Amino acid sequence: MALYSEKVMDHFRNPRNVGKLDDADGIGEVGNAKCGDIMKIYLKIENDVIADVKFNTFGCGSAIASSSMATELIKGKPISEALELTNKAVAEALDGLPAHKLHCSVLAEEAIRAAIKDYYDKNGIAYDKAMFPDPHDEEEHGFEEE
Amino acid sequence: MKTVYVDNAATTAMSDRAIAAMAPYLKEIYGNPSSLHTAGQVAKEALEDARARIAACLNASPREIYFTSGGSEADNQCIRSAALNGARKGKKHIITTAFEHHAVLHTLRKLEKEGFEVTCLDVHSDGLVTAEQVQRAIRPDTALVTVMYANNEVGTIQPVREIGEVCKRAGVVFHTDAVQAVGHIPVDVKADNIDMLSLSAHKFHGAKGVGAVYCRKGIPLNTFVEGGAQERGRRAGTENLAGIAAMAAALEEACEKMPANSEKMLALREKIIDGLLKIPHSRLNGNRIKRLPSNVNVCFEGIEGEGLLLLLDDKGICASSGSACTSGSLDPSHVLLALGLPHEVAHGSLRISLSEYNTEEDAEAILKAVPEVVEYLRGISPVWEELEKGERKHMI
Numbered sequence: 001m002a003l004y005s006e007k008v009m010d011h012f013r014n015p016r017n018v019g020k021l022d023d024a025d026g027i028g029e030v031g032n033a034k035c036g037d038i039m040k041i042y043l044k045i046e047n048d049v050i051a052d053v054k055f056n057t058f059g060c061g062s063a064i065a066s067s068s069m070a071t072e073l074i075k076g077k078p079i080s081e082a083l084e085l086t087n088k089a090v091a092e093a094l095d096g097l098p099a100h101k102l103h104c105s106v107l108a109e110e111a112i113r114a115a116i117k118d119y120y121d122k123n124g125i126a127y128d129k130a131m132f133p134d135p136h137d138e139e140e141h142g143f144e145e146e
Numbered sequence: 147m148k149t150v151y152v153d154n155a156a157t158t159a160m161s162d163r164a165i166a167a168m169a170p171y172l173k174e175i176y177g178n179p180s181s182l183h184t185a186g187q188v189a190k191e192a193l194e195d196a197r198a199r200i201a202a203c204l205n206a207s208p209r210e211i212y213f214t215s216g217g218s219e220a221d222n223q224c225i226r227s228a229a230l231n232g233a234r235k236g237k238k239h240i241i242t243t244a245f246e247h248h249a250v251l252h253t254l255r256k257l258e259k260e261g262f263e264v265t266c267l268d269v270h271s272d273g274l275v276t277a278e279q280v281q282r283a284i285r286p287d288t289a290l291v292t293v294m295y296a297n298n299e300v301g302t303i304q305p306v307r308e309i310g311e312v313c314k315r316a317g318v319v320f321h322t323d324a325v326q327a328v329g330h331i332p333v334d335v336k337a338d339n340i341d342m343l344s345l346s347a348h349k350f351h352g353a354k355g356v357g358a359v360y361c362r363k364g365i366p367l368n369t370f371v372e373g374g375a376q377e378r379g380r381r382a383g384t385e386n387l388a389g390i391a392a393m394a395a396a397l398e399e400a401c402e403k404m405p406a407n408s409e410k411m412l413a414l415r416e417k418i419i420d421g422l423l424k425i426p427h428s429r430l431n432g433n434r435i436k437r438l439p440s441n442v443n444v445c446f447e448g449i450e451g452e453g454l455l456l457l458l459d460d461k462g463i464c465a466s467s468g469s470a471c472t473s474g475s476l477d478p479s480h481v482l483l484a485l486g487l488p489h490e491v492a493h494g495s496l497r498i499s500l501s502e503y504n505t506e507e508d509a510e511a512i513l514k515a516v517p518e519v520v521e522y523l524r525g526i527s528p529v530w531e532e533l534e535k536g537e538r539k540h541m542i
Contacts, residue, residue, distance in 0.1 A: 012456060018526050033490040033529050033538075036450050036470045036478065040528040058529040060452035060469070 004061060005095035011065035016072050019054040026122065028114025031107050037063050039111040041071070045119055048079050055111070062094075062101040069093050070108035079119075082112055083131070147462040150508045154349075154440060155298050155326060155499035156466060160392065161351035167395030168353065171388035178384055180374060193385055196394035203397045204343070205334040206360050212367065212377045213390055216357040217325040217346030218249035223381070224342040224359055225253045225292055227368040228319045229262055232289020241283045241291045241318075243267045243275050244484035247298055249344075250323055251480075254292075262289075271486050273300045273432035277308035284316045291320050295327035295343075299468055299481040299497055300432030301441025303331065310339025319365060325349055325357075329400035330438055331408070341365050347393035350400040351501070356389030407502040411439040414500055414509045418442050421513035422496075425520055427533070429542040431485060431495065442498040443468075445487065447542050448530030449494045449523040451478075457519040463512060468495040490529070491541050 004012070021042035031037040037059035044052035053075050055067040070090050074082040087105035091097045097105060117132045119125075151159070160168075171192065177185030179193045198208040214220045229240060242254055244266045254264045267279045280291055291313050296303045306322055313320035321342035327333055328343075329350025335343060343360040347353055359380075361367040373382025400407075419430055419442055427447040446454070451467030458465055468479025470493060477483070478492035498512065524530040532538035 009456075012453070013460065015526065020531075029528065033493075034488075036489070036493040038528050056526050056528040056531060058448065058527040059450050061456045063450075064453060064526070 003098060004065070007069075007093070007095040008062055008065040008097065011068040011094065012061040015055075015064055015068035017054050017068065017075065018056070020056060021052060021054050024054075026115040026117075026119025028111045028116070028118055030110040030114055031059070033058060036060070037104065037107055039063065039067050039107050041067070041111040041115040043115045043119060045079065050074050050077055050079065050082055059104065059107075060101070062097050062104040063107065065094055066090050066097070066104040066108040067111070070105075070112055074112060079116055083116060085109055085112060148511075150463045150504075150511050152498040152500055152504060152508065152512065153464050153466050154501040155301075155497065157348045157354060158351045158501050159503065160348075160353060161396055161399055163399045164352050164392040164396040168388045168392035171391050175387075179387060180376060180384065189387055192391060193387055196387075196390045199394040200358060200397055201360075203401045204328070204360055205336050207363065209378075210335075210360055210363055212359040212361060212380050213385055214357045214359055214381060215355055215386070217247075217323070217344050217349070220344030220346070220357050220359045221247065221249040221323050221325075222253050223367070223370055224321045224344055224361070225250060225290065226257070226370060227361075227366065228290040228292075228321060228342065229257050230368055231366050232319070233262070235289075237287045237289035238262045239265065239285050239288045241265045241267065241280060241288060241293075243269050243293055243304075245269050245273065245297055245299075245481040246292070246294050247323055247325065250292055250294070267293075269302075269484050272436075273297055273302035273481075273485050274436060275304055275309075277305050277312045280309050281312045281316075284312070284318055288316070288318045291318055293320075293322060295322045295324035295333065296331065296438050297432065297481060298326050299479060300443045300485065301326070301438035301499075302432040303327070303436045303438065306340065307338045310341075313341070314339045326438060329397055330404075330440060332404065335360055335362070342367075347389065347396060350396050352393040352396035353389045356386050356393050358393070403502065408439045410502055411500045411504070414504055414506070415439055415442055417506075417509050418498060418512055419444070421509075422516060425517050427540055427542055428520075429491075431482060431487070440500040442496075442500075444496050444498075445482070445491050445542060446494045446496070446520045446524075447491060447540060448527050448533050449520060451493060451495050453523050454494070454496055454516075454519055457522070458515055461511075461515045461519075463515055466497040466499070468497065469493045488541055 024042035025045040026043040029040040040056045042054045053071045057067040087109040090105040177189040179190040201208045319341045325346045328345040341362045346357040371382045422444045431443040451469030468482045470478045482492035
């Protein structure tokens with residue numbers, strides 16, 4: 001289908017890092033079933049590095065592909081780098097997403113941030129609350145246009 | 147890989163007979179039916195021959211058939227025309243159902259902005275409206291009742307004859323969008339008490355870009371495409387003669403073969419429904435009995451329809467879904483929501499629409515592929531996990 005790039009179709013057909021981590025250090029879940037997208041990210045953290053990451057996603061092809069790509073982009077990276085991952089970077093790594101699907105890449109970014117926040121909370125690590133704005137405060141998913 | 151095309155409610159392949167009927171008008175008989183010379187008059191004869199044959203299939207008279215560019219244009223013209231003629235008599239109320247095609251709903255939405263009042267009837271969980279509902283909704287200022295003959299997504303067949311009877315007694319114009327019905331189930335405009343009807347050729351193995359309005363004698367039909375005097379002044383523009391000739395051939399063929407085709411599709415439909423409903427937490431959308439022989443519409447909990455379609459496409463199966471992602475909006479299909487399905491469930495819908503070209507092998511391919519894909523998508527779905535753990539309540 002011409003709707004998606006080859007990269008999107010590849011990550012949709014053969015998603016990387018799909019699954020769960022039973023001993024996850026941080027779990028982030030964003031989206032809601034009513035809107036048709038839920039992403040859940042599991043992180044294993046060792047020495048401030050994302051030692052392992054898995055995801056489960058309910059959603060369309062681009063939601064699954066965005067989750068897959070986002071996990072690839074942060075695996076083995078320090079938390080500080082994972083926090084810098086933007087939806088734009090996810091979409092670019094997928095060779096672009098159709099305009100009405102960009103919110104899928106936003107969800108991927110949000111899911112990772114939510115998982116890191118969960119890790120900080122569980123481990124009593126102090127952080128600047130401004131780093132994690134509640135995505136539900138926004139009326140709609142905000143995203144950077146390409 | 148063999149393609150299993152089961153999206154015939156979207157469009158169909160042309161039949162050999164329709165293609166053969168079309169061919170002469172592309173090259174040999176290319177005159178303009180409005181021209182006075184022989185080439186034009188031969189074309190004019192062919193046009194009127196096609197009109198008479200289409201009329202006969204609907205039990206209409208040829209003068210009651212007007213050719214259009216398709217179903218959407220026909221819906222627009224009928225509804226707008228009935229509304230404007232009603233308004234002239236001070237009648238500005240229109241009755242419809244919540245699950246009409248967008249060609250109807252968007253036309254009505256526009257009319258609302260122009261001062262009309264629209265009553266949308268509930269279609270209940272089984273996708274059926276009743277004549278009593280229409281009866282109760284009719285007011286002294288009702289200009290038009292427009293109820294589809296059969297729904298395009300869930301295939302439910304509305305009690306058109308009874309609704310027509312109610313409208314006839316009340317003196318209200320009755321229009322039906324019969325795009326999914328004509329050529330699939332018997333449609334008799336007289337017996338069904340229909341004043342105006344829309345049809346589209348490519349839904350019954352004709353060509354795309356051609357359709358027709360049936361407008362009963364005595365009901366005014368306004369012009370919205372201004373220009374020449376084609377279609378007795380109701381629709382300007384040189385007629386799509388090749389498409390119209392193909393439409394006549396396709397409709398005749400569909401009507402001739404209707405009993406055999408219905409029986410064949412019904413058997414496939416029932417086999418597919420039974421097979422798909424074996425998947426846990428699935429449901430059939432729309433009444434199972436009062437349903438087009440070609441339509442299957444099933445929801446699977448815990449998954450989203452677009453992924454389902456893409457993975458089925460990988461296996462050569464072309465189907466459709468009412469999920470938000472496939473509709474291009476954030477909301478899933480208005481038809482499934484009108485049936486009262488929660489958003490979460492409506493996102494996981496699959497529509498399979500058959501034609502007589504489908505086979506037992508196609509049904510078997512579907513029944514093999516769909517459970518595999520549903521299981522895979524459920525396996526990576528956090529929603530399914532929560533449903534299975536009891537953290538989220540099963541809805542179906």
